[in-house]
């Protein structure tokens with residue numbers, strides 16, 4: 768039976784809080800790109816912990832990627848990716864000059880809640896790299912953009928997707944590395960009290976073991 772891992776809002780908050788320390792020390796992002804829907808809440812919490820006194824908040828932009836669902840009437844937006852379909856439901860608005868400038872020569876932290884098969888993250892990095900190249904060409908700027916990744920949980924399993932080596936070696940932060948568990952995030956809960964009770968029960972069981 769697949770173990771269920773219940774993650775509470777407080778857990779998410781604390782995972783972001785502790786991860787902010789190495790992310791600030793080693794990367795200092797200029798911009799976060801949250802992969803929706805699971806990346807939105809962690810990105811917003813992380814922003815509070817990345818805020819430096821005297822500096823503005825780090826902007827968060829959102830992209831929508833869906834791995835398991837195929838939107839009707841959106842066949843032209845469906846991309847075959849290592850045997851899985853990644854559907855773009857939302858993307859950056861690159862028509863604005865400001866948005867393009869945000870991409871070139873910047874440190875961009877991509878945020879999602881879970882790195883499972885890595886299909887989604889591979890897609891996000893590849894597509895964003897293409898956008899950066901396009902923006903660089905249009906703006907005639909030659910500064911390097913660095914991508915980093917933050918996830919709450921990385922599943923230690925065979926990955927279908929791959930990430931650039933410079934990201935995996937030094938710019939990849941997973942608050943927790945877990946097995947191939949079924950992770951239940953609080954924002955998916957229909958009954959949050961039951962969810963929290965399940966999380967507490969699992970904790971008590973672990974303490975007894």
Ligand SMILES: O=P(O)(O)OC[C@H]1O[C@H](OP(=O)(O)OP(=O)(O)O)[C@H](O)[C@@H]1O
Pocket residue numbers: 802803804805806832833834835836879880881882883884885886887888
């Ligand atoms: O590593 P992978 O195997 O690619 O899986 C991880 C992705 O799957 C989930 O997204 P989902 O498509 O379920 O959308 P959601 O975030 O809106 O729930 C999750 O939010 C990640 O983005």
